[in-house]
Amino acid sequence: MIVDRLSGKAIFITGSTGFLGTALVEKLLRTIPGCQLFLLTRPGKTSTATERIQKEILKNDCFDILRKTLGDRFENEIVSRIHPISGDVISDGLNLDEHDRELLSHCDVIIHSAASVSFDSPLDQAVEVNLCGPRRVAEAVIAARKDFGVTKPIHLIAISTAYVAGRRRGLSPELPLSETPFSIELDWRSEVKAARGTRADVDLRSRDPKILEQFRKKAANELGAAGVPVLVAKQEKLRTQWIHDEMVRAGIARATSVGWPDAYAYTKALGEKALLEKQDEIPISIIRPSIIESAMLEPRPGWIRGFRMAEPIIISYARGLLKEFPGVPEGVIDVIPVDMVAAAIVAVAAQGPRDPSPEIFQVASGSRNPLKYATLVNHVRTWFQEHPLYDADGQPIMIPDWSFPGRGRVQSQLEKTSKFLQALEQATGMLPIRGNQAEFIVDIEKKRQAVDSALGYVELYGTYAETDAIFKIDNLIGLYDSLSKEDKAQFSFDPALIHWESFIREVHLPSVVEHARVKTTPTKRPAKSRTNRNLNLILSPDRHLAVFDLENTIISSNVVDTYAWLATRRLPKFQKALFAMNLALQGPSLLALDRKDRGDFLRSFYRKYEGARPQRLEKDSQEFFNAYLLKKSFPAAIERVRRHKSLGHKTLLITGALDFVLEPLKPLFDDIICAELEVGDNGLYKGRSLSIPPTGEARASILAKYASEHSLELSESIAYADSTSDLPMLEVVGYPVCVNPEPKLAAIARKRGWHIEQWSKAQGLPPIYLPIGRSM
């Protein structure tokens, strides 16, 4: 009996926070009452190994049944049977302290389940975890046992993958790779060395001036005149991302060059090889599951953790994003429920190592109970026809017909669409539009991202739908047959037991849909409730400060208008027209200057006031306010300022506009931070600002200073602005609000879930084409 054999055993497990690891821990806790579990866990950035286990494993709904059956005893059971071990598999010796090494030396079974399972891991990361990890675990166990003089039997079970077989056709036996016809002679040590070197190379390449210039352009294109710190941070982020992408590419490139579809399978295969070199020092079993999916029965039907390989594809398809997915209709897609894998691992542990080791078990369905690709697609299609997802308007989404096109065709179609959308996005991004029209551009961007991610899936997973290898499971079935009837009932892992139709329709798809948090009911506009929620947060009395930008946030006007109006106020009619024409001609160059550097742009306008008389400007500004600014104001914005005030928030205006222009607006705000012109000895303006124009990053620091002087929390503050040059200010507050955002800002706001307001000017007024000063 499995229970008896494992009772009283100490089992050391790596990768217990993963999908399979969690299922395994639960299975052991629930079915083998007498065993002790030592869980190797990497401490998080802010949490210890113990905390991670508490949070990531035990809080998972995987343990619901156990929690229910044990009731109050659950905590006790956990404390007495689960022992967190702080460490990681990417360090030699696993980063264990002496105490933990001693614990490790006394363990009876080691289950190494830690892996970098993502198919698009960077090369070196996959190598450290998947290739070196298993060998490191073996070495650590051997060394610890030697140091503490432990000689009792030991058994190392390493979890690998059936896809170590690579892109090969035909039967794949349960043998070490070196003994299969697929074998390729690779020196794993030089692969490790090369992978480590690759990162250094890529890092060096990322510092090439030409590449750096690309990052600069891209950052500027995305963020506009957002100020140096924001742009610099973005560039560095782009560089890091680039290195990551290059490492991923390097992984795929190397893997495919030696016959594996991706870095995952490639490193796993070499990992087996590196591990098996230790088979004389420690008995080893290797378990190779195929694609692990939702649980069939335990801990409950449909239990799944994380969004895995097939799920995003299925959801993309149900959302109508992925119109076609490549695959061979009669091909076999090898899927195995997670509870079968966990049960198989426990059975292997109970049976003990074969002598001589290694013994290899493939846990896969393809040879015994094959699921045809066409069958899978058919079930998915009919299921979503019966249970459609709904779009934002509450309309059911139509499922596209699946025509089993070749991968090449799908890929090139998607690539074309992506390129077209990218071009469209760039072209429209250059137009001076904002508000609802800007939303259109955001839609394009969203579409492009959807297409891009679909393309990503096709690239990554396409081969898995086209794999022709059939994984033999003779060892597995042999083991299963050797089990008692009771064990077979409790530890069932015979793939023949899977009824595909009910598994897909009743277990897997409902679970996938539940996890994807997609709309499954025709209720309208959840987006609106999110907007309301945002608004409620913004208009909560708990907030401290509401800070506003002026131009295009409260008033659809700018420093150019202001200057033009004031300058023409006292000109004769004819000259007014000339002036307006002249300014119109300067338009494009002014626009360019504004895009480049807001500060310089403002300074160029401050200079124009040189020699002006303060008293006269003050008087004219009053008229400008009534005749122009108020008419171009957003009444909803003014109402919002007043609302914040009435809620007891402090209200602040930060703008590069000049103080005399803002005088009539003073009572609206508690405070105004703006530009002031220097007055000369002759009593006239000098055309120079007294301080740095409050724009871009200056605004963020001004705001921070203001908040600390008034003992207000920025995290409890709200900022309203319209353009990416205000990003520094928007980013420092807890509640950023984008008003009639320009496309770039609209895109950022959508991504980050920022509140967006579309405010318009008062309706019914005559349009003002030119800002020409007239008396009212």
Next chain:
Amino acid sequence: MSPRPGFILEVDKSTPPTLFWHGEGFRLERLPTGSRVIYPPEAQPPLKDPLTAIYSALENPVGDSSPLSSLLFPDMRLTIAFDDLSLPLPSMQSPDVRQLVIEQVLDLAASKGVDDVVLVAALALHRRMTETELRHILGDRVYDSFAKMGRLTQHDAEDPSNLIHLGLTDKGEDVEINKRAATSDLLIYVNVNLVSMDGGHKSVATGLASYKSLRHHHNVKTMVHSKSFMDRDNSQLHSSNWRMGRLIKDAGVKIFQIETTLNTNTFPDSFSFLQKREWEWNIRDRAAFVASSTALQKSPPWLSRKVLHSIRSPYQLTGVTAGEVEAVHDVTIKNVYKQQLVEVHGQTDILTMGLPYIGPYNVNSIMNPVLVYCLGLGYFFNMYRGVPLVRKGGVLILSHPTRREFDPTFHPSYIDFFDNVLADTTNPLEIESKYENAFATDPWYIHLYRTGHAYHGVHPFYMWYWGAHALDHLGAVIILGGDPKTVHRLGFMSATTMSDALEMAQNVVGPDPTLTHLHSPPLLMADVKA
């Protein structure tokens, strides 16, 4: 030939369609057979020599008053108050009657050696006028000689330094008015009495008052009990003003009231069809109607508005009376009635009216939805003496596009009133108790009223109270051609066509209703005998 009196037409099969104002345009509607259309009397003949008439009025005052020339002396403080831009409608062709009167008063004062003269526009809580508007009312000569010296002022009901509390009336009403006016040796008030509500004690007691004083009669209770506020003897609004006026007099404020009346020669020749009865339209009138109506319809609202607001009315002076307030006003009211009163027998189930592009509070601006409400349920509904034209529980059908349009310079508090207050309730009493104080004391609105050109924060509330009597009286209000969402916010129903409107009305008043149409322009006042 003397002008024809008002006329009531009974619609039959041969009656041509009836003209309705429809905001910045017109509608021609065929009314059901048997409907009554009330046409105003024709314009009264003007005074032959206005300048002499004015001079003669100043020197031959009515009531207990000496001639103006004997009231003026050197070193005196003289304040001349005048009605603002809300009168007359539309603004009259230059010279404005106020300019003619004030020029003569100033000449007289100059000849008597009076130096300390201040002009004050009696704004109450209306918006401050712009330079262009003041120049139009006063003429360039008066404007230029007073404005630069700071002697042309506009009453500021929120300026504590220039208000004086004169006491409480026997009903406990605060009387607080413009200090310069109240403390002058003589206060001359120059009025334009367009409708019977204007003038009398209301000129000073309302035009120069503060919010504290105004709220005693500008409230729901008073307005519901002013039946109508156009009929002084049955208007609590006026009783209160009269109490205040008498207190002002008793407090020693010496007022020399000059009231003027105009005929109803409202539109220039190009729009003369507006003043005629439809079956009397000649070829020219028809052509003018088709041309202007098509042009206005094809233009965007702001352009139509611009065109219409540039119309200056060829009003003519029909009377000028000066002297003691009450005696003067008695004469004035007679003049007004002579021009506007039409005798009507019996109330109606359904009253229809077309609302024009202009009302007292949107000169050179937008008639926003709240003002549409006020013009229909406040002004036009109350143009009656005796009993209302429409029976209790009857239906009022207004024709106006009623777009959600506001002028943020002139009517800022209206926007918030419409968006926040009306979204909550349209009940005048609830609005008054729940929201008035906050709007009236709002520092931002006060700032815009005092330094900009905004109506006082409380003004939209007064608009709503103005219609309180009508709301109380009517069974339903339907706005023909009104924007449904906006109309709904006002608490009314909108209809696309007149037949739809009539069908909706019948759901309220029952089948085979009687219908009366109040034909305007020009203005008329119905003298309704039950």
